[in-house]
Amino acid sequence: MRILAAALTAAAVSANLMAAPAAVAQPTAAATVSACGELGGTVDADDMCRVHVENPTYRLDYSFPADYPDQQALTDYLTQTRDGFVNVSGMPGSWNLPYVLDGRGTGYRTGPDDGGTRSVVFEMYENVGGAHPQTWFKSFNWDVTKNAPITFDTLFKPGTEPLTEIFPIVQSEISRQLGIDAPISPSDGLDPAKYTEFAITDDAVIFYFGQGEIMPGAGGALQATVPRQAIASTLALEPPRVTP
Numbered sequence: 001m002r003i004l005a006a007a008l009t010a011a012a013v014s015a016n017l018m019a020a021p022a023a024v025a026q027p028t029a030a031a032t033v034s035a036c037g038e039l040g041g042t043v044d045a046d047d048m049c050r051v052h053v054e055n056p057t058y059r060l061d062y063s064f065p066a067d068y069p070d071q072q073a074l075t076d077y078l079t080q081t082r083d084g085f086v087n088v089s090g091m092p093g094s095w096n097l098p099y100v101l102d103g104r105g106t107g108y109r110t111g112p113d114d115g116g117t118r119s120v121v122f123e124m125y126e127n128v129g130g131a132h133p134q135t136w137f138k139s140f141n142w143d144v145t146k147n148a149p150i151t152f153d154t155l156f157k158p159g160t161e162p163l164t165e166i167f168p169i170v171q172s173e174i175s176r177q178l179g180i181d182a183p184i185s186p187s188d189g190l191d192p193a194k195y196t197e198f199a200i201t202d203d204a205v206i207f208y209f210g211q212g213e214i215m216p217g218a219g220g221a222l223q224a225t226v227p228r229q230a231i232a233s234t235l236a237l238e239p240p241r242v243t244p
Contacts, residue, residue: 108121
């Protein structure tokens with residue numbers, strides 16, 4: 001849960017944004033929604049959408065791949081996050097303006113154009129006037145062949161316990177990054193709710209953790225790469241198709 005050093009009302013608004021799940025869309029060939037268009041952005045030569053809004057009370061920047069299949073899901077989440085942030089910046093008593101919201105989306109893909117998976121992971125940074133800005137992650141994953149979203153539950157085969165393999169790798173990876181023994185409790189490290197933000201590559205599943213989500217907040221926002229080979233027996237995904 002993000003802890004914002006603003007008024008209690010502002011904190012409640014931002015916390016609700018984190019807790020509210022984005023709607024799950026089912027794109028079809030006839031879908032015309034464009035997240036970039038809905039958010040007032042422009043698409044550059046690299047097929048990245050760029051959104052920038054700046055005024056005396058706030059500065060907002062979004063960037064993300066414009067070709068992610070589930071455009072409605074991106075639109076819903078980014079719009080909801082933007083609207084809550086803008087409301088906080090306009091509350092009476094707001095200070096240290098302008099507030100800042102920055103969401104940078106990185107795209108990942110596996111397989112050919114007509115198959116495999118697509119992922120977008122947003123690193124979200126928010127400063128609403130307090131001493132400690134907050135960083136968290138939001139991911140979107142899509143199975144191109146099945147034309148359906150991929151969640152932690154559908155990422156793995158039913159009846160398997162993937163976290164028994166994942167948790168030790170995550171703990172080791174985070175310890176290596178921080179240069180210390182990562183103080184991750186088993187209650188957190190074995191909790192599926194901590195692993196909802198991830199991206200899929202040909203070689204790995206990358207898990208993302210916001211500040212304070214899996215260890216004390218001083219560790220900051222973290223990520224850990226788990227090789228697909230280490231969890232191959234539990235993955236529900238087909239192995240990446242090798243192009244001749």
